[in-house]
Amino acid sequence: MNGLVLFSRRIWPQLLTLAVIVGLISVMFPGFFDISIANGRLYGSPIDILNRGAPVALLAIGMTLVIATRGIDLSVGAVMAICGAVSAWGITEGYGLFPTLAMALSAGLACGLWNGVLVALLGIQPIVATLILMVAGRGIAQLITEGAILTFNHEGLIFFGSGSVWAIPTPVIIGVLTGAIVTLIVRRSALGMLIEAIGINLRASTLAGVNTRVLLIAVYMTSGFCAALAGIIAAADIRGADANNAGLWLELDAILAVVVGGTSLLGGRFSLIASLIGALIIQAVNTGILLSGFPPEFNLIIKAVIILIILVLQSPTMRTVLVFFSSDKAAGIDSEKQKETVAP
Amino acid sequence: MPQSEASQPLLRARGVRKVFPGTVALDGVDFSLRAGEVHALLGENGAGKSTLIKCLTGAYRRDDGDILLNGEIIDPKGTIDAQGYGIGTVYQEVNLLPNLTVAENLSLGHQPTRFGMISTRAMNARAREVLSQYGLDIDVGRSLSSYSVAVQQVIAIARAVTLSGKVLILDEPTASLDSHEVEMLFDVIRSLKQRGLGIVFISHFLDQIFTISDRITVLRNGRLVGTEATRDIDRVALVNMMLGRELEQEVRSHGKTHAGPGEARLAFTGFGRKGRIEPFDLTIQAGEVVGVAGLLGSGRTETAEVLFGVAAHDSGEARRGDGTVLRLTSPREAIAAGFGFCPEDRKTDGVIADLTVRENIALALQARIGWMRRIPDREQKAMANDYIRKLDIRTPDAEKPVGLLSGGNQQKVMLARWLVTNPSFLILDEPTRGIDVGAHAEIIRLIEELCAQGMSLLVISSELDELVAYSHRVLVVRDRRHVAELSGGEITTDNMVRAIAAPEKEAVA
Numbered sequence: 133m134n135g136l137v138l139f140s141r142r143i144w145p146q147l148l149t150l151a152v153i154v155g156l157i158s159v160m161f162p163g164f165f166d167i168s169i170a171n172g173r174l175y176g177s178p179i180d181i182l183n184r185g186a187p188v189a190l191l192a193i194g195m196t197l198v199i200a201t202r203g204i205d206l207s208v209g210a211v212m213a214i215c216g217a218v219s220a221w222g223i224t225e226g227y228g229l230f231p232t233l234a235m236a237l238s239a240g241l242a243c244g245l246w247n248g249v250l251v252a253l254l255g256i257q258p259i260v261a262t263l264i265l266m267v268a269g270r271g272i273a274q275l276i277t278e279g280a281i282l283t284f285n286h287e288g289l290i291f292f293g294s295g296s297v298w299a300i301p302t303p304v305i306i307g308v309l310t311g312a313i314v315t316l317i318v319r320r321s322a323l324g325m326l327i328e329a330i331g332i333n334l335r336a337s338t339l340a341g342v343n344t345r346v347l348l349i350a351v352y353m354t355s356g357f358c359a360a361l362a363g364i365i366a367a368a369d370i371r372g373a374d375a376n377n378a379g380l381w382l383e384l385d386a387i388l389a390v391v392v393g394g395t396s397l398l399g400g401r402f403s404l405i406a407s408l409i410g411a412l413i414i415q416a417v418n419t420g421i422l423l424s425g426f427p428p429e430f431n432l433i434i435k436a437v438i439i440l441i442i443l444v445l446q447s448p449t450m451r452t453v454l455v456f457f458s459s460d461k462a463a464g465i466d467s468e469k470q471k472e473t474v475a476p
Numbered sequence: 477m478p479q480s481e482a483s484q485p486l487l488r489a490r491g492v493r494k495v496f497p498g499t500v501a502l503d504g505v506d507f508s509l510r511a512g513e514v515h516a517l518l519g520e521n522g523a524g525k526s527t528l529i530k531c532l533t534g535a536y537r538r539d540d541g542d543i544l545l546n547g548e549i550i551d552p553k554g555t556i557d558a559q560g561y562g563i564g565t566v567y568q569e570v571n572l573l574p575n576l577t578v579a580e581n582l583s584l585g586h587q588p589t590r591f592g593m594i595s596t597r598a599m600n601a602r603a604r605e606v607l608s609q610y611g612l613d614i615d616v617g618r619s620l621s622s623y624s625v626a627v628q629q630v631i632a633i634a635r636a637v638t639l640s641g642k643v644l645i646l647d648e649p650t651a652s653l654d655s656h657e658v659e660m661l662f663d664v665i666r667s668l669k670q671r672g673l674g675i676v677f678i679s680h681f682l683d684q685i686f687t688i689s690d691r692i693t694v695l696r697n698g699r700l701v702g703t704e705a706t707r708d709i710d711r712v713a714l715v716n717m718m719l720g721r722e723l724e725q726e727v728r729s730h731g732k733t734h735a736g737p738g739e740a741r742l743a744f745t746g747f748g749r750k751g752r753i754e755p756f757d758l759t760i761q762a763g764e765v766v767g768v769a770g771l772l773g774s775g776r777t778e779t780a781e782v783l784f785g786v787a788a789h790d791s792g793e794a795r796r797g798d799g800t801v802l803r804l805t806s807p808r809e810a811i812a813a814g815f816g817f818c819p820e821d822r823k824t825d826g827v828i829a830d831l832t833v834r835e836n837i838a839l840a841l842q843a844r845i846g847w848m849r850r851i852p853d854r855e856q857k858a859m860a861n862d863y864i865r866k867l868d869i870r871t872p873d874a875e876k877p878v879g880l881l882s883g884g885n886q887q888k889v890m891l892a893r894w895l896v897t898n899p900s901f902l903i904l905d906e907p908t909r910g911i912d913v914g915a916h917a918e919i920i921r922l923i924e925e926l927c928a929q930g931m932s933l934l935v936i937s938s939e940l941d942e943l944v945a946y947s948h949r950v951l952v953v954r955d956r957r958h959v960a961e962l963s964g965g966e967i968t969t970d971n972m973v974r975a976i977a978a979p980e981k982e983a984v985a
Contacts (some may be wrong), residue, residue: 322842322850325835332830339786339825340893341811341843400830 146393146409149442154178157420164423173296177423179304185360185415186303187212187379190407192387193314194244194355196407199390201351202331202399203251203258208359208386209242210269212379218278220284220373229288237360243269244356248349256329266383273375282374293368303365307408310361314354315375315404324402327351328419381410389414392442413442484547485642486511486674487563492531492541494524501527502834503698509643509674514665516689516706517678518718520938523695525678529645533558533565540954545642561934562635565645572632574621579603582635591942606634610664626657630664637668644668646678650684662688682711682977694718711977715771719940719973739797742901742931744783746792752778755791756958758951760901760932762797765923767947768936769972773958776936777820780903783934784817785810811844813901817896820905820936822883825891829879833871834860836878837892844897863892868918884915891922902926905936920946940969953974 157177158164167176191208198205215236222232243265250261276282284290295302318324327339330344338344362382367373393410395402417438421431485508495504502524509515519525530536535553542549545561552558555565572581578610579600580587587594603616610630620628629649636644646665650658665675665688679685685692686706687836694701694717701717741762748755753775770776781787788805789794795801802813810817819825827836838856845851860874867888871881878889887907894902904923908916923946927933939942943950949966952960952975960975 151709296742322847324843325831325839326843326847327834329828329831329839331823334826336828337839337843339784339807339817339819340828340840341808342839343808343843347847 138299142394142403143406143409146406146413149392150409150413150416151419153416153438157416157423160420161423169299172299173301174299176455177419179301181412181415181419182304182307183301184419185412186301186307187365188382188385188389188414189307189411190310190365191355191360191382192364192389193311193404193413194351194358195383195386196390196393196395196402196404197314197318197327197351198258198355199387199395199397200327200331200402201348201350201398202334203348204262204387204397205352205355206259206262206383207243207245207247207265207269208355209355209379209381209383210266210273211240212363212382213273213373213375214243214269214276215240215360216367216378217273217282217373217375219289219364219367220282223286223289224282224376229286231365232289236364237357240356240358240360240363241353242356243359244353245349247356248352251352252345252348270375273373273378277373277375279375281372281374285371289364290368291370292364293366293370303369306365310358311404311408314342314358318404323347328400328402331402338448359429385414386411388439392439414439421458454456485509485544486546487532487533488544488547489528490542490544491527492543493539494531494536495539501698502531502538505698505700507532507693507700507703509676511642511674512669512672513690514669514675514677514917515690516685516686517676517695518680518685518714519695519701520718524698525720526647526696527698528695529565529647529676529678533563533645559636559640562640562642563645564640564643565647566629566632566636566649567647569701572620572628572635575619577617578607578614578620578623578631579616581631582606582616584635586639606638607631610634610667611660624657626653626868629653629661633664633668637673638960641673643674643676645678647678648680649677650679650681658684669863682714682771685714686711697876709934712973715973715977716969718771719769719938719969719976743795743797744792744800745795747782747789748791749778749782749787749789749793750791752787752956753782753953754957756951758958760934762900762932762946763927763930765927765933765935765946767943767950767967768934768953769938769940769943769950770953770976772938774976775953775958777905778956779951779953779958780817780819780934780936781906783810784815784903786817789842808843811840811897814899815901815903816840816897816899817903817918818887818905818907820889820909822886827878827886830877833864833869833876833878833881833889834874836889837863837874837896840893841897859896863888863895867892867922882915884919887915887919889918895926901932901934903934903936906938907935908939908942909936940972943967943972944969944975 143289161177164177167174167179169175170337186266195205195208200356218239219232222235223229227235247265250256250264251258262390273301292302292306297305326337326342326347330347334344363379366378389410390407391397391410392413393403393406395407417435426434485507486753489505489507491506492502493504503921505524505528507528517525517528527536529540534554534557543552544550552561552563573584575582579602582603583599587599607614607616610633612627612630614623614627620631623631630945633644633646649661649887652836653661665677669675677685677689689706691703691705692709692714693703694714696718739762740759742760744756744758746755746757756779758766768776778787782789783804785804785806793801794804803809804813807817823829828839831839834856837860838851842851844919857874863869863903864871864874869881869888869892878886881889885937907919907923920942923933923935927946935943935947944967949961949963950972951958952962952972954976962971962975
């Protein structure tokens with residue numbers, strides 16, 4: 133029970149932020165909550181947010197674990213491109229659906245292994261180590277697609293982008309399932325604690341006998357795997373692999389989702405659920421801007437401003453300021469209370 | 477030097493006190509520095525050397541006491557302020573900017589300008605002139621990082637002297653220099669001494685201190701042990717001031733000679749690692765406490781790290797009592813062999829500050845079991861509460877982040893982390909450093925209890941009294957070698973001090 137209270141306290145600010153943004157959108161765009169079923173699939177703006185947010189949410193799952201170890205993975209966007217290219221290539225070469233998926237996922241794991249080896253065995257700073265693949269990855273993807281946009285028409289593969297199960301879009305299902313499975317694995321086993329221990333103090337963890345190298349590599353491989361899933365979805369969605377644009381800048385959205393989710397870039401304590409909500413917040417902002425009918429050239433700036441507001445409200449400085457102004461200063465020491473005050 | 481004999485001190489600290497949460501880092505320390513002298517400041521880790529320096533330069537706010545410069549009370553607010561008063565500091569790790577040129581580093585913040593632009597020519601000329609006083613004739617236009625640490629050190633000194641000019645504080649300047657470079661640095665120090673600067677010299681190399689210093693001040697546990705003229709004191713007396721008991725020594729015949737030759741639990745032969753610790757032989761019996769005595773940097777921590785696989789050994793082998801060979805090339809292997817290790821620096825190597833007391837206690841056991849089989853919360857909690865009670869860890873509950881506990885309680889959490897793994901051999905590196913008196917006594921009692929239960933312990937301590945109290949045998953380490961082994965009645969602080977100090981004499985026993 134106590135754990136449940138702590139848990140809800142942890143994701144309170146993110147849920148509230150999401151609610152406020154959804155509320156704002158629905159004020160500006162009254163038809164927001166209209167949901168319909170057509171061709172056995174749900175349609176509507178909320179569904180669209182979930183569906184469009186799935187790739188970033190997937191990336192955010194892996195990114196959360198990487199960031200919890202005090203690392204960062206800049207390569208996930210490029211890994212999406214590689215894995216999208218592999219799946220398009222596999223399917224057009226006629227390898228069949230499951231071998232193709234296996235190849236794409238293996239490519240993601242291999243990319244993660246590369247990053248993990250650079251970070252854990254060679255001791256290269258994560259931001260530099262993953263920058264290598266971020267730059268080289270799109271080149272690799274172009275080699276696979278031979279410089280063109282590799283299109284395909286395989287219904288089985290397309291299902292992962294625009295299909296649905298029980299009226300729910302496939303990307304949403306993949307995102308939710310991955311989130312649930314990873315959360316279960318990490319929290320039911322001791323992985324979560326060991327990952328946090330590594331992020332807080334790598335040397336002390338090694339001295340306590342934690343197998344830090346293997347865990348670091350595993351975490352980067354998880355991130356690669358999640359990026360592969362996102363890459364397959366992105367390719368299936370447009371029925372083709374675009375080496376230049378698939379997953380472009382999504383690594384930044386994923387990092388942002390983790391940060392909005394309240395996991396510190398300095399590593400340590402993390403919450404996967406909060407990161408997933410963070411990804412939804414970002415997608416809600418994206419969709420909201422489109423729906424509200426602002427000229428598209430304002431989109432990026434409005435998004436930046438909204439994110440800035442969220443982060444400023446979450447910042448420790450702002451918290452102390454708000455505590456100062458809040459009426460019950462004595463009770464304001466409780467940091468969770470402050471977060472509640474902060475979020476709106 | 478002669479002219480400084482009667483004159484008033486250049487820099488003086490009077491009754492300086494500094495309290496950190498949980499510990500008194502400096503307790504009413506007096507210190508005086510004369511113009512034209514090199515004054516060595518000595519003490520073990522945690523004795524208060526750096527705290528004193530930081531109080532003198534204003535990097536820390538002192539809680540009590542005065543600082544006088546030429547007889548006038550000053551109150552530096554920080555290192556830059558201290559520079560204004562004429563007090564400059566050079567740290568072990570040169571804190572200049574490696575990618576700027578030598579000249580830029582020397583004049584940073586005070587560049588000569590011409591019409592608002594930095595005049596490189598004037599800057600370089602000035603830098604050359606300054607460095608020539610130090611016997612350095614180098615290309616000042618090259619980046620600092622292209623020169624050796626020794627040269628960088630001299631440049632750092634030159635900068636500090638140019639900016640301040642009365643007092644120079646050198647915090648372990650020789651730690652990463654070879655003997656030739658040390659000589660060069662000493663020449664610089666001697667010439668500065670002749671120019672009338674007061675120089676505070678911190679080092680843990682006794683040879684260097686006897687070579688360069690005029691007076692020596694020894695701190696211990698935040699208290700002043702004494703100040704002596706270098707020519708009036710010998711190595712034994714000095715080590716005694718640092719580690720030993722100031723009072724007359726009672727020769728302790730202690731009843732701890734092992735009840736007969738117990739069975740050997742672990743035998744290390746020719747165990748060592750190049751550059752860390754010379755190969756040594758060591759046999760440890762069940763229920764035995766082996767103490768390790770030596771000065772800072774003598775190889776005592778290195779001994780522990782080689783045994784625990786932190787720095788894998790490159791010679792020798794380890795066997796169990798039954799003759800099976802042990803692989804000990806990583807902490808994981810050492811832990812699998814039933815070892816535990818509480819490192820000297822709890823903050824960086826020991827506790828995981830943001831994790832709770834419960835998680836910290838469970839960590840080593842969980843790491844050994846593997847990540848797949850998570851120790852259920854209920855068991856973790858029971859384990860933690862058990863040790864919170866047994867070791868009297870002062871925490872509101874097991875869910876408190878361990879970083880919020882005091883040093884002594886963090887140390888107990890570290891002990892608990894290993895005790896839950898039920899080790900057969902526990903290595904403790906300075907288990908009582910920086911913790912308050914009460915916790916101190918409890919940890920000593922705990923060491924005795926564990927050993928009575930049949931655990932083997934290797935305890936490194938700079939508190940020689942402590943080693944006398946609980947050790948069955950004591951290894952003495954000097955210059956990265958095991959130089960003596962004392963057992964039974966031979967274990968006295970006097971004998972240890974003699975073995976630590978003696979530069980030529982080998983084993984004392």
